[in-house]
Amino acid sequence: MNAGSATNSPPSATVANRDAVFAACANAARDLAATRKLVAALDDENKALNERLATERQLTTTLAELNATRKSESEALRTAITAKDETIAAKNSAIDAQAKLIENLKRKRTSILGRISGVIAGAAVALLLVR
Amino acid sequence: MTTQTKILIALAAALTLSLAVSAIWSSRKISELERRAEDAAITAEKLEHEAVEAEKRAAEYIQKIEFLEAKAAEIRTETRRQDEKLTKAATNVRDARRNVERARGTGQTEIDERRLCDELAALGHGCQ
Secondary structure, eight states, rough: OOOOOSSSSSOOOHHHHHHHHHHHHHHHHHHHHHHHHHHHHHHHHHHHHHHHHHHHHHHHHHHHHHHHHHHHHHHHHHHHHHHHHHHHHHHHHHHHHHHHHHHHHHHHHHHHHHHHHHHHHHHHHHHHHHO | HHHHHEEEHHHHHHHHHHHHHHHHHHHHHHHHHHOOOOOOHHHHHHHHHHHHHHHHHHHHHHHHHHHHHHHHHHHHHHHHHHHHHHHHHHHHHHHHHHHHHHHHOOOOOOOHHHHHHHHHHHTTOOOO
């Protein structure tokens, strides 16, 4: 800005006009300064909002992963329970088979007595034949 | 050889045969039961191994869950800090906006050339 200084005193109309221009210019300067501060504040807010958004996204990802892991854990536990139930059933089946085996062996022992009686019967027949 | 003798021999032979058949059948049945018990034991062992593996997997998932929960807690702390920062930023914006409105609302102010030049210089537009 070139305000310029006159050698002779300027007419009063010119002075009034110059003062008005100065005042308008000063107002514009203050407006510009305040607006610049507003822009800076908005930039800061925008930056903070972007950071918050990024953090929220990170939290969402972590929570989704957490949810998936909990589901997997639940699935693994269910598998373990099912396997244990089946193990119990298989062991019961083994016990049943062994109980039947024991029963059978007991019966077999009885049949040995039968065999002895058979041998006695054979011997009786042989005696009859000898006579 | 009299008929009586023949009958007795036949009876003895029948008895021996029946005993032999009974022994074979009994032995076969025992083998079958033994095999069944063995199979059931093998199946039980296999299933038990499966259960142990599944439990190991579950334990690994529990560790991962603990890690993720800690991570989520850290992130939540960070979000609280950022929320505070955002509140401050919003306050600053509100103040700045008010200042702009105030600056625009100010009427004509008298100012001399030197002060005006200083204000403009502060904005990077100094007088030349």
